[in-house]
Amino acid sequence: MVLAAGYLGFGALASGSEFPLWAALLSTVTIFALPGQLAMLEMSIAGSAAVMIVITVSLTAARFLPMTVALLPMLRSPGRFDWRIGAAVHLLAMTGWTASMRRCPDLPPGERLPWFVGFALTNWVCCLVATAVGYALADSLPPLVRQGLVFVGPLYFVLILIGETRTRHGVLALACGAVAGPLVHLASPQWSVMLGGLIGGTAAWGLNRMTQRD
Amino acid sequence: MIELALLIVACGIGTYLWRGLGMLISGRVRMDSAFFAWAGCVAYAMIAGLTARIILLPTGTLAATSLAERLVACALALVVYFMFRRNLFVGIATGFVALVALTTIGRGF
Numbered sequence: 001m002v003l004a005a006g007y008l009g010f011g012a013l014a015s016g017s018e019f020p021l022w023a024a025l026l027s028t029v030t031i032f033a034l035p036g037q038l039a040m041l042e043m044s045i046a047g048s049a050a051v052m053i054v055i056t057v058s059l060t061a062a063r064f065l066p067m068t069v070a071l072l073p074m075l076r077s078p079g080r081f082d083w084r085i086g087a088a089v090h091l092l093a094m095t096g097w098t099a100s101m102r103r104c105p106d107l108p109p110g111e112r113l114p115w116f117v118g119f120a121l122t123n124w125v126c127c128l129v130a131t132a133v134g135y136a137l138a139d140s141l142p143p144l145v146r147q148g149l150v151f152v153g154p155l156y157f158v159l160i161l162i163g164e165t166r167t168r169h170g171v172l173a174l175a176c177g178a179v180a181g182p183l184v185h186l187a188s189p190q191w192s193v194m195l196g197g198l199i200g201g202t203a204a205w206g207l208n209r210m211t212q213r214d
Numbered sequence: 215m216i217e218l219a220l221l222i223v224a225c226g227i228g229t230y231l232w233r234g235l236g237m238l239i240s241g242r243v244r245m246d247s248a249f250f251a252w253a254g255c256v257a258y259a260m261i262a263g264l265t266a267r268i269i270l271l272p273t274g275t276l277a278a279t280s281l282a283e284r285l286v287a288c289a290l291a292l293v294v295y296f297m298f299r300r301n302l303f304v305g306i307a308t309g310f311v312a313l314v315a316l317t318t319i320g321r322g323f
Contacts, residue, residue, distance in 0.1 A: 005306055016275035023218050030226025035261045040225050042264065045273060050221050058228025060264075062257040066250065068236025089233040143278065144321075148314040150275045151284070154268040155291055155309040156302070161262060162292065163300045169251055173258035181263020182270045192267060197260025205255040 003095045003123065004130040006034050009152035010041070011134025016150055017045050021135050028131045032093055032124060036060045038153060039193050048190040056194045067097050074104045075113045088113065091120035094160070169208040176200035176207070279317055287313035 007028065014024040019041055027037045036057040043053045068089055076085055096119055104112045138146050161174055180200035185192035268276070269284050276284070290312045295305025 005303070013275065017273075020215075020218070023222060026219060027222045027225070030223055031229045032226075033229050035264065036225065036229055038268070039260070039264055040222070042268070042273070044218075044221070050217070050224075053221060054224045054228050056260070057225040058231065060257060060260050061229035061232045062253050064229070064232040065236040066254065068233050069240045072237055072240040085237060086234065089237050090230055092233055138275075143275075144314050144317045147275055147279050147317060148310045151279075151287065151313045152306055152310055154265050155288065155306055157261060157265040158269070158288055159291060159295050159302055159305045161258075161265065163295060163302075165258070169255055170258055173255040174262040177259025177262030178266035180259065181265075181267045184263070185267045185271055193260055193264050196263035196267075197256050200259030200263055201252065201256030204259060205252045208251070208255070 003034070003093075003156075004126045005152055006156040007127040007130035008134035008137070009149055009154075009156070010034060010037060011131040011136075012138040012146060012149040013038075013134075013153055014041060014131075015135045015138035016146065017041065019045070021132065024131050024135060025128060028124075028128050031057065031061075032091065032127070033061050033064070034093075034153070035157065043190070043193060046189045052190065052194060056197075059194065059197065064092060068092060071097060071100055071104075071116075074100075075116060084113065084117075088117050088120070091117070091124055093120070093123070096120040096123055169204060172204035172207050173201055176204040279313065280320065283313060283316040283320060287316060 010028075011024060014021070024041075027040060031037050031040070039060055040053055040057050043056060048056075071092065072085065072089070075088070076082060096116065099119060100112075100116050104115065107115055134149060138149065141149070165171055165174055177197060177200035180203070181192060181196035184196040184199065188195070269288060270281065272279075272284075287309050291305045291309030294308040295301065298304045
């Protein structure tokens, strides 16, 4: 539901930036990770080199690694390769993951994978529709409402990041990243997402280690 | 056009790599190593930096709103979000309405 609102905003943002609709939809199909898609959109508008965009988008998706590692033991019998799992993990994103982590332990093992796929697939289709609707609406709405819609995307992350980050290094990383990102942007718009993340993230990681030793 | 499609597909593959890698190593490695802590920090900082940048120094459609309007709408959304026990939907709806209302007032309608 709320993720769809984020994708409404993404669609509206794409439309406002004269990014083609098919490309916005294609990114929802292939990437299906809102932060990465926002980064891709902003960077291609800023005129970053293609290699930089791919590296940055890929790095912002690094969170999927621990998420997948945590979720999969619940969905399958360990060690056995299963193509259905390979397809299912593509649908793994923040919303489906939090819901599955909560819901799956209560289900019998055989029903968990179908439940996850059903939930995530519905989510995926809703997000596709929301991208298109956001894109289409952006043109017909008054400018002030359109601005509000575009605002929904970043707002979604502000709330999710501040509200759901529990670990200490997570909080430090948010703070350092929020400072480093805009500062680096002033010096070099094309590099801001990547450099800001590396600088802010490394600073946060160092701070966390130093303070833990005391 | 083909370049843009290739770019997006490449980004998709880069994103899927993490999901696929997570699938392969799931249950076999410890996730609390220093490297994973660092990678997690960088990923968080990137998203936080991008979000902060869009709100503080926007390009495109949002550039027409003022910094004060964005910050107030953001703060209101956060307050309401926590008041309603971290209800994302209510928080985001508040931020949306607040920004539209503020910009409307700001333009003297």
